[in-house]
Every structure is written in structure tokens, then in C-alpha cells.
Amino acid sequence: xxxxxxxxxxxxxxxxxxxxxxxxxxxxxxxxxxxxxxxxxxxxxxxxxxxxxxxxxxxxxxxxxxxxxxxxxxxxxxxxxxxxxxxxxxxxxxxxxxxxxxxxxxxxxxxx
Amino acid sequence: xxxxxxxxxxxxxxxxxxxxxxxxxxxxxxxxxxxxxxxxxxxxxxxxxxxxxxxxxxxxxxxxxxxxxxxxxxxxxxxxxxxxxxxxxxxxxxxxxxxxxxxxxxxxxxxx
Numbered sequence: 001x002x003x004x005x006x007x008x009x010x011x012x013x014x015x016x017x018x019x020x021x022x023x024x025x026x027x028x029x030x031x032x033x034x035x036x037x038x039x040x041x042x043x044x045x046x047x048x049x050x051x052x053x054x055x056x057x058x059x060x061x062x063x064x065x066x067x068x069x070x071x072x073x074x075x076x077x078x079x080x081x082x083x084x085x086x087x088x089x090x091x092x093x094x095x096x097x098x099x100x101x102x103x104x105x106x107x108x109x110x111x112x
Numbered sequence: 113x114x115x116x117x118x119x120x121x122x123x124x125x126x127x128x129x130x131x132x133x134x135x136x137x138x139x140x141x142x143x144x145x146x147x148x149x150x151x152x153x154x155x156x157x158x159x160x161x162x163x164x165x166x167x168x169x170x171x172x173x174x175x176x177x178x179x180x181x182x183x184x185x186x187x188x189x190x191x192x193x194x195x196x197x198x199x200x201x202x203x204x205x206x207x208x209x210x211x212x213x214x215x216x217x218x219x220x221x222x223x224x
Contacts, residue, residue, distance in 0.1 A: 032210050043216040044156070044201065051210055059211070090155060094210075100146050101203075101212055103155040 002027035006091045006104030013111055019064075019078040021107050023091030026072065031093040033074040034101065035066055038088040050074060086111045114139040116204050118215025125192050126223050133187045133218045135202035144205040145178060145185045146212070151198045159200075160187070192222045 006023045013019060025031050035047040046059045048066035056066050063082050067075045074091060091104040115138040125131050137145075143164035148156035162169045162176045162185065169176050175188040189196055202215040 034212075044214040046211060046213070049210055057210075094212075099144075100158045100161055101148075101156075103157070106155050108153075 004104045021076040023074045034092040036090045114213040116215040124221040131189045137204040142204040
């Protein structure tokens with residue numbers, strides 16, 4: 001069966017520091033991969049999605065970037081964090097188009 | 113692009129009553145409509161989904177209806193229980209695309 005791993009679970013970082021969140025998927029090949037952000041008490045905002053290695057689509061201009069160095073690995077990065085980057089970051093995968101999203105357990109990021 | 117609106121933002125019901133959450137979408141090309149439940153501090157999880165070739169789908173106490181003409185879809189929970197208390201998100205996926213766009217969420221409280 002397929003599983004998705006996301007780490008770390010929580011992270012506290014100072015403003016201006018770099019960020020790297022990692023996500024890996026097991027049990028499937030060529031998944032579509034996603035990064036979503038959820039501000040406290042708010043909805044899910046799509047940040048990036050990827051349909052293959054090295055293919056990244058950005059949905060929101062921002063302080064973040066994403067990379068997909070391997071088929072089942074998706075990385076979210078920032079060179080300098082802002083206070084507004086705080087939130088709950090969720091990695092997800094899907095199979096073929098129009099199939100459900102499967103979310104990782106999320107990373108709660110607090111920028112201080 | 114697609115836009116999904118969800119109402120109400122908060123819903124409080126007595127245990128055993130029914131709960132209805134309504135969503136509208138803007139892009140007539142959307143053809144897949146999942147619903148997710150998110151418990152506090154946890155990841156969203158799929159509870160039911162419907163495709164545009166179906167008008168209604170039921171799974172035990174949960175049902176979803178879709179009106180393609182009006183671009184409306186709704187979640188119905190019958191015989192609510194305290195463990196149904198959570199945030200519920202509707203979503204729409206555009207045909208042939210890779211993006212799932214979420215509504216803002218409904219916080220459901222079921223009072224015992």
C-alpha cells in the first residue's frame with residue numbers, strides 16, 4: 001500500500017533563516033505531488049504541484065520554492081523565512097488525474 | 113481559474129440531527145468533487161467523493177449530491193455523533209488538470 005512521509009512534524013525558526021521540508025511517497029510510481037499551506041483556522045492553499053521529476057508549477061508568488069529531485073521526493077524550501085510563512089504545511093500525492101489527494105501528517109512551522 | 117465557495121463557515125447541531133454543508137464551484141470543466149474531514153491538528157482525510165457523471169452518492173450516514181447545471185454540491189451527514197465534530201472541506205478538480213481547489217471549510221460542532 002502507499003504511504004507518505006513528511007518531516008519534521010514541528011519546526012520553530014527565526015525570521016530570515018532558511019527552510020527545508022521533505023516529503024517522500026512509497027508504494028507508487030510517478031505520483032503527482034503537492035504542497036499545501038494552511039494558516040491557523042483557515043483553508044488549504046495550493047503552493048506547488050509537480051507531475052514529474054524536475055517539473056514544478058507554482059500557484060502563488062511567494063517566498064518559497066519547491067523541487068522534485070527524485071520521482072517520489074518533494075522538497076519545500078525558503079532562503080529567508082518571513083513571519084507570514086508560519087502555518088501548517090501539508091504534502092500530498094495523487095495517482096491519475098481526478099483522484100483523491102492523500103496527505104502527509106503535516107509540518108507545523110512557526111516563524112518567530 | 114476555479115473558485116470554490118463553501119457555506120456555512122460554522123455549523124452547530126444537536127447529536128442525532130442532520131448537518132448539511134453546501135459548496136459552489138465556478139468552472140464548468142470541473143468533474144471531480146471530494147470531501148475531506150480534518151480533525152484538530154491532523155491531516156485532512158477523504159470521506160466521500162463524487163464524479164460529474166453521478167448525481168448522488170451515499171456511504172452509510174454520509175451522502176453527497178451534485179447539481180452540475182447549478183454548479184452546486186452538498187454534503188449531508190445524518191444521525192450526527194460527537195465524533196463527527198471536525199472541519200469539513202469541499203473541493204473541486206478540473207477535468208484533465210492536476211489541481212484540487214478547496215473551499216474555505218466548515219467547522220461542525222455536534223453537541224451531545
